[in-house]
Amino acid sequence: MARRAGRARLGTMFAEPGTPTPLLRTADLTLTYPSGTTALAGLSVDVPRGSVGLVGANGAGKTTLFRLMMGLMFPTSGWIEVTGKAVATDPIGIRSVLGYMPEHDCLPPDQSAADLVSTFGELAGLPTRAARQRASDVLDLVGLDEARFRPIGGFSTGMKQRTKLAQALVADPELLLLDEPTAGLDPLGREEMLELVERLAGFGISVLFATHLLDDVQRVCDHVVMIDGGRLVLTGSIDQLVQRTGVLRVEVGGRSDSVQALASALEAKGIASRAVDPHTLDVDTSVHGEDSFDIVRDTIADLGLRLYSLSSRHRSLDDLFLQEAAHA
Amino acid sequence: MTMYGTAGTAVGPPAVGGAVYDRGYRPYDGPRGGRAAARRALWRLSVRRVLGIRRSWRQKVLPWTLLGIAMLPAIINVGAEFLARQQDERFIPEFITFRDMTDISTVLLLFVAVAAPDIVCPDRHDRVLPLIFSRQLTGADYVVAKAGALFSVVFGFAFLPQVVLFIGQMFVSSDGALDYYLDHDEIIWQAGISVALFALWYSLIALALASFTDRRIVGAIAFLGVVLVSSAVAGVMVGTADNNKTPLDLISVVEPPRALRDIVFLGHIHWENALSGVAGGGIMAAVVYTAIMALCGSVLLWRYREVQL
Numbered sequence: 001m002a003r004r005a006g007r008a009r010l011g012t013m014f015a016e017p018g019t020p021t022p023l024l025r026t027a028d029l030t031l032t033y034p035s036g037t038t039a040l041a042g043l044s045v046d047v048p049r050g051s052v053g054l055v056g057a058n059g060a061g062k063t064t065l066f067r068l069m070m071g072l073m074f075p076t077s078g079w080i081e082v083t084g085k086a087v088a089t090d091p092i093g094i095r096s097v098l099g100y101m102p103e104h105d106c107l108p109p110d111q112s113a114a115d116l117v118s119t120f121g122e123l124a125g126l127p128t129r130a131a132r133q134r135a136s137d138v139l140d141l142v143g144l145d146e147a148r149f150r151p152i153g154g155f156s157t158g159m160k161q162r163t164k165l166a167q168a169l170v171a172d173p174e175l176l177l178l179d180e181p182t183a184g185l186d187p188l189g190r191e192e193m194l195e196l197v198e199r200l201a202g203f204g205i206s207v208l209f210a211t212h213l214l215d216d217v218q219r220v221c222d223h224v225v226m227i228d229g230g231r232l233v234l235t236g237s238i239d240q241l242v243q244r245t246g247v248l249r250v251e252v253g254g255r256s257d258s259v260q261a262l263a264s265a266l267e268a269k270g271i272a273s274r275a276v277d278p279h280t281l282d283v284d285t286s287v288h289g290e291d292s293f294d295i296v297r298d299t300i301a302d303l304g305l306r307l308y309s310l311s312s313r314h315r316s317l318d319d320l321f322l323q324e325a326a327h328a
Numbered sequence: 329m330t331m332y333g334t335a336g337t338a339v340g341p342p343a344v345g346g347a348v349y350d351r352g353y354r355p356y357d358g359p360r361g362g363r364a365a366a367r368r369a370l371w372r373l374s375v376r377r378v379l380g381i382r383r384s385w386r387q388k389v390l391p392w393t394l395l396g397i398a399m400l401p402a403i404i405n406v407g408a409e410f411l412a413r414q415q416d417e418r419f420i421p422e423f424i425t426f427r428d429m430t431d432i433s434t435v436l437l438l439f440v441a442v443a444a445p446d447i448v449c450p451d452r453h454d455r456v457l458p459l460i461f462s463r464q465l466t467g468a469d470y471v472v473a474k475a476g477a478l479f480s481v482v483f484g485f486a487f488l489p490q491v492v493l494f495i496g497q498m499f500v501s502s503d504g505a506l507d508y509y510l511d512h513d514e515i516i517w518q519a520g521i522s523v524a525l526f527a528l529w530y531s532l533i534a535l536a537l538a539s540f541t542d543r544r545i546v547g548a549i550a551f552l553g554v555v556l557v558s559s560a561v562a563g564v565m566v567g568t569a570d571n572n573k574t575p576l577d578l579i580s581v582v583e584p585p586r587a588l589r590d591i592v593f594l595g596h597i598h599w600e601n602a603l604s605g606v607a608g609g610g611i612m613a614a615v616v617y618t619a620i621m622a623l624c625g626s627v628l629l630w631r632y633r634e635v636q637l
Binding site for chain 1 (some may be wrong): 359362605
């Protein structure tokens with residue numbers, strides 16, 4: 001319920017012209033290391049607020065993009081803006097609205113979770129007492145209320161991931177940068193972490209979720225940015241992307257040659273199709289777009305065929321990534 | 329059963345047998361400090377770490393034991409003067425002077441050797457640096473906060489015995505506390521400046537060495553090794569010099585602040601020092617001191633200029 005309310009709130013923000021500043025805006029962003037390796041090559045992308053998946057294989061440039069967003073390094077050329085602020089003009093100020101959860105192990109084993117999280121609250125500028133209170137609240141939120149006074153050295157991987165998430169949340173950031181938050185977790189731990197990330201959207205916190213696990217992104221994100229070799233492969237709303245196949249899948253019967261008859265009739269109307277099996281036909285909608293549904297339905301009726309199903313063929317993000325990366 | 333949602337409102341039927349609270353997430357709308365507040369927080373946290381505050385008792389034993397040992401000469405001195413206060417002043421023994429007390433060498437060196445690596449090495453070893461630098465802090469802020477924390481603790485460590493000695497002597501003085509204070513008030517600034525020179529010197533050198541390793545024991549050994557080796561080399565140089573007077577004594581890590589301490593307390597370098605009688609010895613000590621401090625500061629800034637995520 002909370003998530004729906006949050007999404008509705010974000011939806012309202014998007015609807016009002018001028019209100020939503022993009023979460024991330026880059027223009028021709030390029031970073032070449034002194035060694036000559038190009039980590040990002042002319043990346044131009046506008047990312048809306050909400051839960052956004054940053055997808056790419058290892059070495060695709062995800063962590064480099066995080067470093068540039070935090071102002072820990074500067075691009076060779078191009079421009080980057082985070083939550084409406086140019087990183088080049090105020091790199092330190094940008095960090096005041098960010099929470100960062102790194103992929104690697106980064107927790108001192110001899111400190112308790114409560115101490116560590118409140119420490120990072122203080123480092124984010126919160127007064128000592130407020131930092132302790134916030135630490136207690138966010139540790140409750142991530143499910144570490146009972147373990148918070150135990151040394152982190154004795155924590156499981158899942159508990160460590162939660163502690164990292166808690167320290168990123170403690171200063172109530174506008175944007176969370178999560179670098180592979182499900183890495184190394186067992187299926188139950190992964191499920192719990194994804195549920196937590198899903199809940200964050202309901203709190204009005206935008207999330208940039210870097211991962212190479214497309215299932216995780218499809219599960220918790222509204223939007224995806226796919227990069228490969230430092231270049232943008234694809235970006236867009238996940239709902240739209242998985243539907244944007246341009247293919248209708250039709251199952252018909254009633255005659256022994258029903259698929260051939262339908263294919264011929266559609267071809268006469270300038271619509272290409274491909275038989276999948278004796279009862280199934282994939283129809284290309286690129287010529288007539290949304291009207292293709294009506295044309296196919298009417299053609300089936302005219303031929304006197306039985307229509308068993310008619311639907312857009314959905315693709316997975318894996319299909320999309322592989323296809324677009326191959327094109328790139 | 330009643331459930332309470334994010335805003336703390338009941339989301340179920342009226343309570344009958346109990347209540348489940350989901351406190352959810354509460355945004356923070358209180359005060360927030362900027363970069364200076366982050367720097368102060370890092371300083372405070374580092375001071376706490378060195379002193380073992382909010383850490384297990386094992387982490388407290390070493391710093392507080394060393395501090396206790398550092399206090400002993402002052403306490404013994406005051407105690408002896410208290411017991412001998414009825415005797416003629418000429419026969420009251422002076423165990424230690426304020427000038428000597430600024431340089432409680434072995435204990436101070438041990439403390440710095442333990443504290444400096446403890447303040448920086450775990451951040452690198454446990455890979456906490458990326459988290460720290462994801463806050464409103466630059467590499468320079470980190471260096472300033474860490475060096476400031478170590479300087480503060482070392483200053484306190486070396487100055488507290490001075491305070492005990494001064495206050496103790498005020499109260500055992502046969503002239504009365506006020507007269508003792510009025511007669512010796514210059515000691516306060518002399519001791520303050522001298523201790524600050526020692527604290528800054530040892531803090532920056534030890535931190536610069538510790539910044540090259542992520543292992544505390546290596547950082548401690550490196551610092552003590554530099555002190556011992558440089559002192560031994562300087563000792564050989566002094567031993568072979570005419571009248572045991574040579575500027576090469578400045579090779580020893582402990583000598584530059586000692587020479588400056590003498591100038592602060594006495595206006596000249598003490599005759600026991602190998603620099604006394606060397607033309608421009610005081611200036612040489614000041615130049616070496618400044619150059620080494622600049623070098624250590626630059627090393628620290630270079631070591632924390634960039635952090636890998």
